[in-house]
Amino acid sequence: MNKVFAIAGIAIRNAIRSRVVVVLLALLLIAIVALPLTIKGDGTLTGAVQVLLRYTLGAVTMILSIATLWAGCAAISLEVQERQVHLLVTKPVFRMQLWLGKWLGLLILNTVLLGLAGVASYTLLRWNLRQDDVADILVARRVVNPMPLDIAADARQIFEEQKRRGELPPGPPDQVLEAIQQSLRQQAYSVPSGLARRYVFPVKPTGVPLVIRYKFASSSTGKEQLACLWIAGSPDRADRFEKPEYAAPGGVHTVRIPPAMVDTNETLTVDVANVHPMPLTMVFAPDDGVQLLVQETSFEMNLVRCLLLELVKLAFLGALAVTIGSVFSLPVAAVTAGYALLLMNIGGYLQTLIGQKMIFSAGAQPGILDLLVHWIYVILYWLTKPFQQPSALEPLAAGELVSWTWLGTIFLWQVVVAGGAVAAIGVWAFNRRELGLPE
Amino acid sequence: MSEPIIEAIGLQKVFRDFWRRPKVKAVNDVSFTVNRGEVFGLLGPNGSGKSTTLKMILGLLYPTSGQLRVLGRSPRDVKTKARIGYLPEESYSYPYLTSQETLSFYGMLFDLPAGERQQRTEQLLDMIGLRHARRRQVGEFSKGMARRIGLAQALINDPDLVILDEPTSGLDPIGCRQVKDLIKALAARGKTVLLSSHLLSDVEDVCDRVIILYNGKVQALGTINELLEQKTQYRLTMPEVSAEGLQRILAAVRAELGNEPAVDHPRRDLEQFFLEIVEKARQATTEASGVGPASGVARYLAGDEVLQQLLKTPESPAPAPLSAAQQQAADEKLRKLVEPPK
Ligand SMILES: Nc1ncnc2c1ncn2[C@@H]1O[C@H](COP(=O)(O)OP(=O)(O)OP(=O)(O)O)[C@@H](O)[C@H]1O
Ligand SMILES: [Mg+2]
Numbered sequence: 001m002n003k004v005f006a007i008a009g010i011a012i013r014n015a016i017r018s019r020v021v022v023v024l025l026a027l028l029l030i031a032i033v034a035l036p037l038t039i040k041g042d043g044t045l046t047g048a049v050q051v052l053l054r055y056t057l058g059a060v061t062m063i064l065s066i067a068t069l070w071a072g073c074a075a076i077s078l079e080v081q082e083r084q085v086h087l088l089v090t091k092p093v094f095r096m097q098l099w100l101g102k103w104l105g106l107l108i109l110n111t112v113l114l115g116l117a118g119v120a121s122y123t124l125l126r127w128n129l130r131q132d133d134v135a136d137i138l139v140a141r142r143v144v145n146p147m148p149l150d151i152a153a154d155a156r157q158i159f160e161e162q163k164r165r166g167e168l169p170p171g172p173p174d175q176v177l178e179a180i181q182q183s184l185r186q187q188a189y190s191v192p193s194g195l196a197r198r199y200v201f202p203v204k205p206t207g208v209p210l211v212i213r214y215k216f217a218s219s220s221t222g223k224e225q226l227a228c229l230w231i232a233g234s235p236d237r238a239d240r241f242e243k244p245e246y247a248a249p250g251g252v253h254t255v256r257i258p259p260a261m262v263d264t265n266e267t268l269t270v271d272v273a274n275v276h277p278m279p280l281t282m283v284f285a286p287d288d289g290v291q292l293l294v295q296e297t298s299f300e301m302n303l304v305r306c307l308l309l310e311l312v313k314l315a316f317l318g319a320l321a322v323t324i325g326s327v328f329s330l331p332v333a334a335v336t337a338g339y340a341l342l343l344m345n346i347g348g349y350l351q352t353l354i355g356q357k358m359i360f361s362a363g364a365q366p367g368i369l370d371l372l373v374h375w376i377y378v379i380l381y382w383l384t385k386p387f388q389q390p391s392a393l394e395p396l397a398a399g400e401l402v403s404w405t406w407l408g409t410i411f412l413w414q415v416v417v418a419g420g421a422v423a424a425i426g427v428w429a430f431n432r433r434e435l436g437l438p439e
Numbered sequence: 440m441s442e443p444i445i446e447a448i449g450l451q452k453v454f455r456d457f458w459r460r461p462k463v464k465a466v467n468d469v470s471f472t473v474n475r476g477e478v479f480g481l482l483g484p485n486g487s488g489k490s491t492t493l494k495m496i497l498g499l500l501y502p503t504s505g506q507l508r509v510l511g512r513s514p515r516d517v518k519t520k521a522r523i524g525y526l527p528e529e530s531y532s533y534p535y536l537t538s539q540e541t542l543s544f545y546g547m548l549f550d551l552p553a554g555e556r557q558q559r560t561e562q563l564l565d566m567i568g569l570r571h572a573r574r575r576q577v578g579e580f581s582k583g584m585a586r587r588i589g590l591a592q593a594l595i596n597d598p599d600l601v602i603l604d605e606p607t608s609g610l611d612p613i614g615c616r617q618v619k620d621l622i623k624a625l626a627a628r629g630k631t632v633l634l635s636s637h638l639l640s641d642v643e644d645v646c647d648r649v650i651i652l653y654n655g656k657v658q659a660l661g662t663i664n665e666l667l668e669q670k671t672q673y674r675l676t677m678p679e680v681s682a683e684g685l686q687r688i689l690a691a692v693r694a695e696l697g698n699e700p701a702v703d704h705p706r707r708d709l710e711q712f713f714l715e716i717v718e719k720a721r722q723a724t725t726e727a728s729g730v731g732p733a734s735g736v737a738r739y740l741a742g743d744e745v746l747q748q749l750l751k752t753p754e755s756p757a758p759a760p761l762s763a764a765q766q767q768a769a770d771e772k773l774r775k776l777v778e779p780p781k
Contacts, residue, residue, distance in 0.1 A: 006547035017535035083531045090497045091548040092521040436499030
């Protein structure tokens with residue numbers, strides 16, 4: 001293990017003395033300081049935070065990703081080219097130790113640089129928002145979705161009722177049932193004026209602040225604000241919480257709910273009543289129309305987790321690059337790594353390509369070539385799928401929790417499984433290489 | 440004493456091109472054995488396959504065919520590397536490391552404990568005369584200085600088998616002398632040394648046995664004496680004699696052989712001469728910018744004190760050198776003396 005650290009230490013020292021680190025730090029600083037000056041937010045505080053976090057940290061991770069790929073590719077291939085590796089493999093050093101040392105060096109550099117960038121952008125964020133009330137923005141809240149409605153059971157009940165009364169519309173029974181379900185689903189998410197709709201959230205009574213986040217569309221084409229009333233707490237309580245709101249359709253709104261409204265059976269009941277004087281309907285989006293946000297941890301903790309998540313991705317990229325660089329010479333390695341990075345970032349496009357089965361032939365049946373290309377796309381898609389993780393910067397900027405579970409899953413996937421596989425391939429191929437040969 | 444350290448049988452290396460078509464047969468059916476404690480030389484002109492052979496022994500190249508065992512194992516065995524020291528043909532160190540860091544780094548690769556590592560680093564820096572440059576980055580070193588670092592790193596693990604690819608290339612005569620002394624010291628401690636060179640005098644000075652390669656093939660193999668002694672000729676060295684005395688001796692030789700013998704003044708070799716000049720100059724100055732005063736051999740390499748002492752004592756003091764003019768005059772006089780009577 002000492003040898004691994006020795007090799008990592010040399011890699012780091014080289015990076016520092018060859019001024020690579022200085023240049024990177026300068027680039028990162030430019031990204032952190034200059035980017036927010038050039039990008040205009042939407043004027044709101046939330047927008048400003050989005051710019052400060054998503055764009056600056058996004059640029060930071062991009063710069064580090066590219067630097068990692070390049071440095072990783074160069075790590076071993078340059079040593080082979082300059083023949084410094086001759087003095088390593090003629091010492092009692094296993095090639096696995098050499099691989100690990102190079103990877104560890106990259107990881108340590110990335111940790112330090114990402115940490116510095118994180119501290120810098122956090123400081124800048126705090127400084128920029130020093131006069132604003134950020135209690136509601138710099139948060140880390142878990143998103144809780146309401147319990148799903150049992151539409152199927154309700155539909156079945158209505159179906160039986162109509163059948164009993166002989167009011168069933170004509171047509172095959174399963175289609176009739178489907179139609180009933182469809183209209184129920186539509187009703188479930190729309191609240192006409194004068195009516196109310198109930199959401200029940202599973203939540204433990206911990207006393208932490210709770211927030212309802214909602215967005216809706218209006219049945220009117222205008223942008224006029226609608227009056228609605230939010231009522232929280234079990235219906236049989238005398239002290240239910242009530243909050244009238246005047247909200248514009250299309251925007252994202254929040255209502256604070258006292259934690260005491262959570263029921264003993266670990267649920268929170270929330271009713272929303274459309275109390276608008278005009279006959280307008282509020283239509284909530286089915287998936288994220290009404291959600292409960294539960295304060296989970298501090299924003300700072302969330303930032304740390306988000307950076308750790310980015311570090312995990314960098315660790316995988318480093319492993320990939322070191323392996324590629326231990327097999328190919330530098331130019332070839334760089335091109336290959338760039339291609340791999342590209343593939344990892346065009347998952348959506350690959351999916352579209354898979355969707356259209358016929359590319360070459362115009363006929364009704366896909367030809368051999370079409371099938372072949374199709375399967376290549378499918379394989380590429382599945383190979384790169386584990387790496388097409390949404391960025392953790394988005395939830396961070398939106399004040400949503402970056403959970404340990406998510407971090408753990410990505411770590412397991414990218415570092416342990418994929419990283420391990422890439423390392424094994426790298427060491428195996430490197431072991432077979434005759435290093436005395438020139439490139 | 441005859442424990443084989445390196446055994447090569449029918450060694451062959453064919454370099455291939457990208458399409459795996461054979462391109463160069465760099466080593467062709469080479470067989471030899473190097474025993475413990477031997478100084479073994481690979482001799483041959485440029486491109487004769489010396490480096491290729493060494494690289495196969497080090498596991499840097501894989502033989503196309505033939506058998507090769509190093510310290511009883513395959514040359515690709517990682518563990519045996521702990522007992523091998525290697526000086527490559529050119530210096531392949533990290534340009535951004537200082538000489539001290541370089542030696543310490545390679546020491547770490549042998550798992551040397553920190554104290555030991557530091558001690559050996561210091562001694563090696565003294566030995567190669569770069570103590571004053573220990574905080575300078577290797578990248579800015581001159582060729583010879585870099586070679587010295589290469590030599591030091593090859594010895595950091597006190598190896599049983601030392602493989603030196605052209606150990607004296609790029610070194611000044613003092614460095615050459617030192618390397619030769621070092622090789623002798625190592626051999627005296629029972630270490631095995633394998634070196635390659637095309638400088639005949641190097642090989643002649645230190646090697647017990649040599650192999651001469653040409654075009655990848657063994658042309659000759661044996662001890663230096665076996666190879667170089669010309670059994671059909673004699674050389675006679677005498678103290679100064681009077682002109683008449685010399686004439687009489689030559690006349691006798693002419694009468695015996697029936698033809699003219701060759702006569703000249705023996706010369707000290709240029710190496711010896713150079714060493715004396717530099718030694719004098721060194722005593723006159725104290726400041727050094729290149730390679731500083733080098734001390735014999737690192738203590739941990741020399742083994743015991745007695746040997747250390749032995750290495751430090753200078754060769755028998757030579758008489759003050761003659762100037763070129765004096766030398767020429769002497770040669771002129773001699774030529775006249777030995778001229779056969781007309
Ligand atoms: N990687 C290689 N690919 C192709 N040919 C090679 C390679 N390495 C060496 N050769 C060839 O093998 C032959 C032997 O080379 P080698 O380096 O062993 O010579 P050498 O005896 O060490 O010469 P020198 O005294 O110049 O160092 C040469 O013809 C050389 O061109
Ligand atoms: Mg050579």
